[in-house]
Amino acid sequence: MFSDIGQLIFDNEAVAKTQDFTMGLEIEMQRVDETGELSQEPYPAGAGDERTNPWITNDFLETMSEVVTPPASHALDAMHYLFSLNNALRTALSPGELLWPLSMPPRLPEDKSTIPLAKMGPDKEAYLKEWVKRHGFSAGTPCGAHINLSIDEHVFELVYEHQKDRFETRVELENYLYTVIAQGFNRYRWLITYLFGASPIAETGYFDKNAGPHHPVRSIRQSSYGFGTKFRGDYTNVQRYVDRIEKGAKDGTLISDYEFHGAVRLKGNSNLKDLPKTGVKYLELRMLDLDPSSSVGVRTGTLRFLRLMASYFIMTPALHPEEVEKVIKRADEMNEIVSVEEPTSVTQFQAKAKALMRRLEMYANQIQLGPEYQEELEDLEDRIENPYTTPSARLMTHVKNDSLEEYALTRAKRYQNSALETIRPFKGFDQKRKLSAEDLKTELFKGSWEPQ
Structure with missing residues (x-):
């Protein structure tokens, strides 16, 4: 079952280190008003400067807030950062503002030119305007x-020490393992x-008339109806990954390499x-x-x-290079x-x-992971056996008049009220200070939690 690298890691009793991924989270949510329309309020002053604050910023729209956590050693630590930053954003919102908990946006106006793009400086704003020209506003x-x-x-140190005949440099090993996981x-x-698909329908204004799927789906966002460009990357190795994107930017398929x-x-x-x-x-x-069943989106x-899954990909045999393109296609x-x-249908696969899932369970048992x-x-x-338990199918039980607006607003108000009840609201961004990761940890937790 294990690859030669996996067997090396297993024999040296270092499998646990393949679980110790440093993790950072980036969560986007739209600001809306209590009627379910995109907010007309300015960027919340209490969230700092959207152009320089690395922890709360904007993406695409002025209403699309993005919370970014510092890297954390454990999933639980990452979630504590996310919860605290999410609460900081919520408490900075204007009265009556909410965070829309769904991936698909709230209803959009007919005249989308009235919705401001994110104010992230001249270069980014020019890029966003070109992006809208090419792909349309809704996308x-x-x-x-x-x-x-x-x-x-520790994984890199162990493998490189034993396989220097295979990898001439440490960077070569790093590129290889990350490419294997990406594959x-x-x-x-x-x-x-x-x-985890949870975008079965779109609200009014997202699709043009007679466009879009003709029935509810598992995930509009992850389908060809969803976000962004349909440019396929090359994951055979890092050089081919870079070459494919650079070629797309050079021939105009992509606006720039950033658009991948x-x-x-x-x-x-950055280069x-x-x-x-x-x-x-x-x-x-x-x-x-x-x-949407989580206030923080995950x-x-x-x-x-x-x-x-990432640990499993490190430990098990990788695709042969000549097979990568075909398999990913x-x-x-x-x-x-x-x-x-259809969200409630048994998947074709x-x-x-x-x-x-059986293979992942077997792997988890082999390396003796915990009960969680x-x-x-x-x-x-159970979700695979019973599609009615998937997030998209659960959402369909809340649809009224082809809309999830009532459900989304109920959730949004509940999460907002919970944030406003916090004993010690975070005020660290009030003066538009640019906090380091260490400063942020101190300001957010003050002894109540100690992320590693």
Whole structure:
């Protein structure tokens, strides 16, 4: 079952280190008013400067708030950061403002030119205007949860020490392992869409008349009807990943390399061209819809499952290089099929989903993960067996007059009221201070929690 690298890690009793991913979260949510329309209020002053605050900012629209956590060693720590920053944003909102808990936006006006794009400086604003020209306004409005994962340093140290004959440099090893994980997540993106898809319908104004799917689906956002460009990345290796994106920017398919919004992005520095030389430092996973059953848009169990998948990809045999493009192309086709299936229908790939979940359960048992992982796997296996338990199907029980507005506003008000009841509201961004990660930890928790 294990690859040669996986066996090396297993034999050296270091499997636990493949679970110790450093994790950062980026969660987007739209600001709305109490009637369910995009907010007309200015950017909340209590959230600091949207152009310089690294922890709360904007993306695409002036109303699309994005909370960004510092890297954390454990899923629970990342969630504590996220919860506290989410509360900080909520308490900074104007009276009557709410955070829309769904990935698909609230109802949009006919004249979308009245909705301001994010004010992020001249270069970013010019980019956003060009993006709207190419793709249309609606396509940029869906929100999601982005998960950043970094492999524990001990894994690199162990593997590089024993496999210097295979990897000439430490960077070469880093690029290889991150590429292997990226291949795995792209290959099984369709399963993540099935398990966590939560955008079955769109509100009024998102689609033009007679456009869009003709029935509710698992995830509009993860389908061809959803966010952004349909440019497929090359995950064979880091150099080919960079070359494909640079070619797209050069021939005008992409506005710039920044426009590549694949389901997985390799991240390392601001200069994409240098990535093969300087090395990938983390992966950005972009395939999660917001989970409206959580005030912060994602659940701790979901993060544990993604960490388990990433660990499994490190430990098990990778695709042969000549197979990568073909396998991921097929996986993209499978993801499209899954994303537009009826939410309550058994997925066409149920047998494949069960087989992979059995393999993940076997792996979790082999490395003796705790009961929280077993419980999460059991819950997810139930979703595969019974599609009515998936997030998209659960949402369909709340649809009224082809809309989720009433449900979304009820949730949004509940979460907002909870945030406003906090004993010690966070005021750290009032003076538009740019807090470091260490400053943020001190300001947010003041002894109540100590993230690693």
